[in-house]
Amino acid sequence: MSEAREQILGTLRRSLKRGRLDAGRRAELEARLAAHRRNLVPARAAALDHAGQVELFVRMAEEVQTTVARVASAAEVPAAVADYLSQRNLPSRLVMTPDPQLDGIPWSERPMLEIRRGRAEDADQVGVTAAFAAVAETGTLMLISGPDSPTRNNFLPDTHVVVLRRDQVMASYEEGWSRLRAAQGAGALPRTVNFITGPSRTGDIEQRLELGAHGPRRLHIVLVDDGAAS
Amino acid sequence: MPAPPIRVGLFVTCLVDLFRPSVGFAAVKLLEAAGCNVEVPASQTCCGQPAYNSGDKADTKAIARQVLDAFEGFDYVVVPSGSCGGMIKRHYPDLFADDPALHQRAQHLAKRTYELVSFLADVLKLERVEARYDGLATYHDSCSGLRELGVKEQPRRLLRSVAGLRLAELPGAEICCGFGGTFCIKYPEISDRMVADKAADIAATGADTLLAGDLGCLLNMAGKLSRLGKDVRVRHVAEVLADMTEATPPIGAGPAERR
Amino acid sequence: MQPTSHAFKANAHQALGNANLQKALGLMRSGFPGRRAAALARLPEFEALREQGKALKDHVLENLDFYLETFEQNVIARGGQVHWCRTPQEARETVLAICRRLDAKTVTKGKTMIAEEIALNDYLEQHGVTPVETDLGEYIIQIRKEYPSHIIAPALHLVKEQVAESFRRTHRDLDPDRTLEEAPTLVAEARAVLRQKFLAADVGITGANFCVAETGSTIIVTNEGNGDLTQTLTKAHIVLASLEKVVPTLEDLSTLLRLLARSATGQEFSTYTTLSTGPRRPEDTDGPGEFHVVFLDNGRSAMLGTEFQDMLRCIRCGACMNHCPVYATVGGHAYGWVYPGPMGAVLTPTLVGVDEAGHLPNASTFCGRCESVCPMKIPLPKMMRHWREREFERRLSAATYRYSLRLWAFVASRPPLYRAATALASRLLGWIGRPRGRFRSLPLAGGWTQGRDMPAPEGRSFMSLWAERRKTAP
Numbered sequence: 001m002s003e004a005r006e007q008i009l010g011t012l013r014r015s016l017k018r019g020r021l022d023a024g025r026r027a028e029l030e031a032r033l034a035a036h037r038r039n040l041v042p043a044r045a046a047a048l049d050h051a052g053q054v055e056l057f058v059r060m061a062e063e064v065q066t067t068v069a070r071v072a073s074a075a076e077v078p079a080a081v082a083d084y085l086s087q088r089n090l091p092s093r094l095v096m097t098p099d100p101q102l103d104g105i106p107w108s109e110r111p112m113l114e115i116r117r118g119r120a121e122d123a124d125q126v127g128v129t130a131a132f133a134a135v136a137e138t139g140t141l142m143l144i145s146g147p148d149s150p151t152r153n154n155f156l157p158d159t160h161v162v163v164l165r166r167d168q169v170m171a172s173y174e175e176g177w178s179r180l181r182a183a184q185g186a187g188a189l190p191r192t193v194n195f196i197t198g199p200s201r202t203g204d205i206e207q208r209l210e211l212g213a214h215g216p217r218r219l220h221i222v223l224v225d226d227g228a229a230s
Numbered sequence: 231m232p233a234p235p236i237r238v239g240l241f242v243t244c245l246v247d248l249f250r251p252s253v254g255f256a257a258v259k260l261l262e263a264a265g266c267n268v269e270v271p272a273s274q275t276c277c278g279q280p281a282y283n284s285g286d287k288a289d290t291k292a293i294a295r296q297v298l299d300a301f302e303g304f305d306y307v308v309v310p311s312g313s314c315g316g317m318i319k320r321h322y323p324d325l326f327a328d329d330p331a332l333h334q335r336a337q338h339l340a341k342r343t344y345e346l347v348s349f350l351a352d353v354l355k356l357e358r359v360e361a362r363y364d365g366l367a368t369y370h371d372s373c374s375g376l377r378e379l380g381v382k383e384q385p386r387r388l389l390r391s392v393a394g395l396r397l398a399e400l401p402g403a404e405i406c407c408g409f410g411g412t413f414c415i416k417y418p419e420i421s422d423r424m425v426a427d428k429a430a431d432i433a434a435t436g437a438d439t440l441l442a443g444d445l446g447c448l449l450n451m452a453g454k455l456s457r458l459g460k461d462v463r464v465r466h467v468a469e470v471l472a473d474m475t476e477a478t479p480p481i482g483a484g485p486a487e488r489r
Numbered sequence: 490m491q492p493t494s495h496a497f498k499a500n501a502h503q504a505l506g507n508a509n510l511q512k513a514l515g516l517m518r519s520g521f522p523g524r525r526a527a528a529l530a531r532l533p534e535f536e537a538l539r540e541q542g543k544a545l546k547d548h549v550l551e552n553l554d555f556y557l558e559t560f561e562q563n564v565i566a567r568g569g570q571v572h573w574c575r576t577p578q579e580a581r582e583t584v585l586a587i588c589r590r591l592d593a594k595t596v597t598k599g600k601t602m603i604a605e606e607i608a609l610n611d612y613l614e615q616h617g618v619t620p621v622e623t624d625l626g627e628y629i630i631q632i633r634k635e636y637p638s639h640i641i642a643p644a645l646h647l648v649k650e651q652v653a654e655s656f657r658r659t660h661r662d663l664d665p666d667r668t669l670e671e672a673p674t675l676v677a678e679a680r681a682v683l684r685q686k687f688l689a690a691d692v693g694i695t696g697a698n699f700c701v702a703e704t705g706s707t708i709i710v711t712n713e714g715n716g717d718l719t720q721t722l723t724k725a726h727i728v729l730a731s732l733e734k735v736v737p738t739l740e741d742l743s744t745l746l747r748l749l750a751r752s753a754t755g756q757e758f759s760t761y762t763t764l765s766t767g768p769r770r771p772e773d774t775d776g777p778g779e780f781h782v783v784f785l786d787n788g789r790s791a792m793l794g795t796e797f798q799d800m801l802r803c804i805r806c807g808a809c810m811n812h813c814p815v816y817a818t819v820g821g822h823a824y825g826w827v828y829p830g831p832m833g834a835v836l837t838p839t840l841v842g843v844d845e846a847g848h849l850p851n852a853s854t855f856c857g858r859c860e861s862v863c864p865m866k867i868p869l870p871k872m873m874r875h876w877r878e879r880e881f882e883r884r885l886s887a888a889t890y891r892y893s894l895r896l897w898a899f900v901a902s903r904p905p906l907y908r909a910a911t912a913l914a915s916r917l918l919g920w921i922g923r924p925r926g927r928f929r930s931l932p933l934a935g936g937w938t939q940g941r942d943m944p945a946p947e948g949r950s951f952m953s954l955w956a957e958r959r960k961t962a963p
Contacts, residue, residue, distance in 0.1 A: 005573035008732070008786045009554050015793035021555055029555050033703050033737055039541050039744040042534045060757065119774050122688055138758035150775040151721045155714050173743040187563065189704045191769050191776045192721070195762035200714040203754065204626035204642060205649050205672040206513065207520045213625055213676055214683065215714025215761065242951050244901075248911050249944065251951035270955050275907040281898050283855060284886070285877030289898035296902060373856035406814040410854025416890070417852055418936025420501055423818050424854075425941060453941035456927055482944035484926035 036181070038174045045136040045171035053136040054169045058223070060139025064198030065211060066219045073226045078110035080222045081161055085113075085126065088218075090159055094126040095119075098148045101130035102163060120153040127157035127216075131164045132183075133176050138197055141221070142176045145192035154194055160216035165224050235267040236354075239304035241297070241343075243314045244276040245445040250481065253445060256472035257310045257346050263472075264354045271300040277314040282321065283412055294322055298335050306353065307343040310468050311444045312375020313411070315345040320378045345375055346468055347443055351384035358391030361473035365463070368400040368437035370428070370451065372444035376404060385443060385467050392470060398435045402428075409450040425454040433460050439480075441467045452482035490608050490636055492841045494825030497848035501819040509648045510820050517645060521811035524755025525862070532751065542748050543866045545741050546802040549733070550793060556702040556735045557784070563705025567767030569780035577607035580785045584609060584694065584727055587781055588618045591724050593691035599709060599716030600624040601696030602640055602805060603729040603785050605827040606840065609694075620694075621686045623715035625679050632659045638821030638829065641753050641807040646820050649675060683715070693723035693777065697730040698804070699745060700782070703738045706766040707782060710749060710759045717763055725779035726765060732789050733801040745804060748864035753806040788839055796875045800835050802865040809859035809869060815852055824849055831859035831869040838876050847885050850876035912953045919948025 013019055021029070045053050058068050069080045085092055093114040096102060107115055120127050129149060133142040141162055145151045154160060170176060173195070184190065200215030211217055238261050246253045254270075261268045278293035297318065301307045309315035319340045326332040350356040367389065375381035389397055408414065408424025428451060432440055440455070440462050442448050452464035463480040479485055493500060504510055529535045549556055561571040574580035580603070588596060596613065598604060598620055610620045610631070622631040626643035630636065633655050637643030644652070653669035656678055669675055695716045697707040707728045709716040720726040736742050750756040769776030792798055810816040810830025821829035826846065828836050834849040850873035859869045880886055900907050922928050922945025930938045937943055 002573055004575050004579060008573050008575060008784075008790050009557070011786075011790040012554050012557075012732070012793060015791055015795070016551065016553075017794060021552065025552075026555060029552055029737075033559065036703075036738055036740055038740050039545070040534055040537055042532060042538075042747070044532070064757070064760070122684065140758055140762075145773060145776060147770075147772040147774065150773070151717065152775045155717050155721065173746070174740055177739040177743070187704050189567075189706055189764060189766040191766060191773060193706075193764040193766075194717070195758070196760065197756075197758045197762075198760050201712050201760055202625045202676060203712070204624070204629065204644055205647075205652055205675055207516050207642065207645070208672050210672050210676040212680065213713035213715065214623065214680060214687075214718055244911070247951040248915050249946045251947055251949060251954050254951040254955070270952070272908075272952070272956075273904045275901045275904055278901075281894060283874065283877065284890075284894055285874065285879070285881030286894060286898065287878055287881075289895070289902070292902045293898065296904070373854070373858070377857040377861050404858070406854045406856035406858070408814065408854065410856070413852075413854045414937060417498070417501070418939065419498075419505060420815060420818055420852070421854075421936075422940035423505055424814055427818070449944050450941070452944050453927065453937070456944075457929075457941045478947065479926055482927040482942060484924055 036177070041172045041174055042137060048136070048171070050169070053171050054166055057134055057136040057139055057169045060136065061198070061221060062139070064139060066139060066198050066221060068221045068223055070223045070225055074105050074224055077105045077163055077222050077224060078107050078113060081128065082110045082113055084161065084220055091125045094128055095121075095124040095153065095157065096128040097130065097150065097153050099130040100148060102128065105163070119150045120156040122156060124157045126159045126161065127153045128161045128163065129153050131162050131168055133179055134164055134169045135173055135176060135195070136169055136171050137173070140195050140197040143194040143196060144180070144190045146190055151192045151194065154196065155215045158212070158216060159218045159220065160199070161220045161222065163222050163224065166226070235265055237305045238266040238268050239301045239307045240268050240270045241274060241277070241301065241307055241309040241314065241318070242270060243309060243311045243445065245449070246310060249449065250445055250466065252474060252478040253310050253466040253468050256466070256468040256474045257308065259472040259474065260346070260350060260359070260468060261308060264350060264356055269304070273300045277317040279314065279317045280412055282317065282325070287325070291325060294325055294336070295332070298332070298339055301339060304342065306349065307339065308346050308349045309343065310346040310466065312345045312372050312379050312381055313444050313446060315343060316374035316378035318343045345379050345381055345443065347385045347388065347471070348379060348381050351388060356388065359388055359471045359473070361471055362393040363439075363470050363475055364394040365439045366396045366398055366437045367439040367441050367470070368398045368432060368435045369403065369467070370400055370407060370440065370442040370447060371403045372442050372447045373406050375443050381443060385441070388471055389441070389467070395470070398437045400431060400435055402431050407447045407451050409446045411446060414450065421450075422454075425450050429454045429458055429460060432462060437462065439463045439465065441465055441470060443467050448481050452480070456482045490611075490827070492826040492837070492845050494837060494841065494846040494849055497823060497825060497852060500823040500825055504819040504823045509651060510646050512648055513646050514817055514820055517811065518817050521755065525752060525808060525811070528751040528755040528757060535751065538744060538747055539864055539866060541744055542864060543802065545736070545744060546865055549736060550798060550801055553732065553735070553793065556737060557732060559702040560700050560705055560735050563702065564767065564780070564782055567705050569705065569767045569782065572781060572783045573786070574783060575786050577785070577787060580607045580729070580783055581609055581612040583783050585613065585616055585618065587725060587727060588613070588692050591691055593618055595619040595621055595686065595690045596692040596694055597621050597623050597687055597690040597719045597723065598627070599693070599695035599711065599719045600627050600643070601694065601729045602827065603696055603731055604694065605637060606787065607785065621683070621690065623683050623687065623719055624711070625676065625713060625715075628679060628683065629655060636827060639807060639810060640805055640828065640832075646822060687718040687722050690719070690723050692725045692727060693719035694727045694729060695720050697728050697734050698749065699742055700730055700735045701739060701742050701764070702735050704766055706764040708742065708762065708764050710746070710762050712760040714761055717761055720765060721776060723777055725781065726768070726777035727781045727783060728765070729783050729785065731785050731787070749804055749806055752808040752862065752864040792839060797835065797839060797872055799867050800832070800872060802867055803832055803836075804865060806864060808862045808864065812858045812862045814854065814856060814858070831873070835869055835872045835876070843876060843879060844885065847880050908952055912950045915946040915950045916948060919946040922946065923948055
């Protein structure tokens with residue numbers, strides 16, 4: 001290991017007036033890491049039942065300029081997407097991640113939607129992705145990267161449409177970590193986890209809020225109420 | 231048998247001693263009216279803040295030891311200033327952290343020391359005063375009183391019992407006026423701009439009277455208001471609560487401007 | 490950059506006369522504090538979270554070597570690399586070496602205060618690599634050749650007309666007829682220009698708000714999404730972080746995230762909170778091929794165990810400067826280096842020396858508002874006072890000031906002498922000043938009386954009147 005590393009750690013221990021931690025203390029700290037103990041989780045979402053959490057999620061998301069369309073089942077998603085795009089005069093050509101979560105949706109019933117499955121490029125104006133989960137507390141989406149969900153699709157297109165199932169809505173970030181550990185194994189995070197709360201914005205010019213700084217100008221969630229995946 | 235009166239040592243503060251004895255007498259009147267026996271130890275000078283905030287620990291300790299000696303034996307020590315009160319209550323124990331005997335004395339003193347209005351309201355549970363003041367007043371929260379001692383509602387509550395007085399909230403009442411003790415000497419230009427902003431906020435309330443609990447801040451704000459030609463009477467809150475505004479012109483006003 | 494903290498007074502003088510700056514600071518005063526207060530009012534647990542956050546950071550600092558080593562192991566396990574740098578020079582060289590190995594011509598950058606601290610942009614430019622700032626505020630100050638005036642809002646000191654002028658000067662393809670009067674068109678212009686830079690860059694550099702030991706992840710928190718494009722579209726992602734950024738677990742991270750955005754901008758949560766763990770996976774279709782964490786010490790390891798240790802809890806939210814009445818009056822550039830406001834007044838002397846930055850811990854009224862809003866409960870005034878003590882011990886303050894102070898202290902610790910002096914002074918000043926009630930000028934108080942009057946004493950000291958009253962009392 002590098003000389004700088006040893007020197008930094010050495011100075012640090014001298015400042016703390018001790019040497020390397022002994023085995024007992026290290027074991028305690030290892031145990032602390034492994035326990036994944038939750039600190040205080042605010043009651044705002046945690047105190048609600050799941051239906052309440054879904055309502056809170058929608059309210060908090062809308063507060064930060066996310067738009068939400070609610071549909072009864074996966075079968076209604078294509079129409080909801082098509083309506084959203086046409087109402088805003090947005091292009092009907094879209095790039096969709098190859099995420100299997102989106103496979104069971106009957107996209108072909110809306111032939112006007114011109115869909116390309118794959119990685120987003122600069123020219124793509126509209127993107128559709130699936131979500132890993134959503135956090136009611138702050139109206140936040142949780143998206144993860146993987147072979148079928150490239151990160152850039154969350155940022156390059158001007159309009160980002162996210163398909164979210166009702167059963168993916170959770171109270172807190174902490175529940176998100178538990179779900180992620182269950183899905184991927186403890187400590188084995190995907191390359192990228194994106195928490196997204198509203199469309200891109202900046203306050204850098206005279207502290208006035210402007211949407212669409214570098215990421216999407218519009219964030220639209222299609223919330224599928226029947227819960228179960230296709 | 232009636233309870234023996236509470237023995238209070240009044241820490242006058244150097245600014246009140248030098249500039250505005252009326253505040254000291256107002257404090258005495260309020261405390262005596264509430265049944266306290268007030269004494270003013272002759273060996274007091276200053277709390278030591280100018281030295282403390284200049285990094286001069288040795289001189290601060292010398293002055294603080296004097297205060298410890300002077301105020302031994304009182305039930306309470308009362309200070310008509312949040313800044314000096316905060317110094318004794320919050321900083322003396324820290325100052326003597328490395329000397330167990332003095333640390334203990336400092337802690338003992340700190341426990342018994344109160345800012346005047348919070349002593350009246352929180353310790354003596356005073357709910358109203360017998361006083362009259364005709365005017366629309368606004369109140370500035372001096373920083374140390376507010377943030378070190380939690381003085382916020384107490385003066386407003388007591389002021390609401392003053393006949394004839396109406397209160398207008400000061401926007402940004404919790405923002406520093408720019409006095410800052412040695413700060414206004416070391417950085418007068420910045421201090422002046424800060425108090426200019428404060429004066430603008432005061433003027434915007436339309437109040438004819440400005441009240442606060444710290445003479446340093448009051449001298450600063452009164453000086454700015456008079457320089458700007460603003461017709462605002464400036465007084466220490468104790469003068470109003472003690473019904474002693476007839477005797478003395480407002481801070482920074484000449485005898486002719488007495489109202 | 491060369492600090493100008495020693496010239497704080499002159500810097501402040503200029504700032505007070507700068508109309509654009511004063512307008513911008515006015516917008517800050519009416520913005521950040523109210524938004525923070527509103528966010529806190531909605532979260533009854535905020536104070537409890539603050540206590541937990543503080544305890545958590547204290548725990549990390551006591552065991553910092555363990556958490557840094559654990560973090561490093563986990564970065565390596567996910568295919569990344571950790572570089573330990575003692576000095577700014579080592580950190581600059583490390584970054585340049587990575588850029589050179591990858592034959593990088595341009596690097597895009599997300600907002601990182603560590604890059605400012607080590608003056609990375611100048612160094613890269615001198616060595617043939619073009620850095621492009623992508624946070625809108627950072628981009629604006631880069632093209633203006635300035636440095637940030639605020640740690641979360643780097644261009645806070647500017648008004649939109651100045652931004653428009655800078656875009657006209659530097660964006661060669663900009664149609665001269667196009668109006669740039671309002672913020673939306675300025676944002677759109679910057680977006681279009683920077684989108685091309687994102688796509689062309691070879692290496693992306695970001696900071697890290699936190700580093701999670703448990704997983705080896707680094708975290709950035711942004712609103713624009715620039716940091717994400719920076720780190721996703723390039724061959725390598727370099728993260729610049731200081732040692733104290735490490736936190737144990739994802740649960741601990743969640744606690745600190747709940748405090749950060751609310752304290753900083755008053756948002757419930759920032760728009761983008763992103764965890765990056767290692768380089769892209771073999772089966773991934775995007776993401777950086779390399780992941781490097783560059784740890785900078787620059788004196789921080791030596792701050793542990795000193796009276797300045799608490800400063801290492803700082804999560805760089807900027808609440809202290811948003812609420813500082815001195816910052817709100819003179820702005821960030823007066824402080825003369827990259828960290829302004831109360832946190833800068835404590836940190837800058839450790840990083841550039843108290844001889845250079847001695848003014849900063851003095852330029853505070855000790856109003857305590859910074860400490861009262863700090864999510865990590867850092868006792869900022871107390872630490873500024875520690876610096877003043879060091880300066881006093883080393884006789885760094887002005888000699889006249891020190892002598893006056895000592896003279897005053899000499900008198901104040903001799904009650905009879907003090908009593909005589911104050912009785913005389915109040916009589917004298919009262920006698921001269923009483924007719925008007927105030928002085929328009931006063932010897933030795935020119936700084937005060939230049940802009941305000943000095944109220945006159947009533948004419949007798951309290952102690953002399955009290956002594957009389959005692960004598961005449963029955």
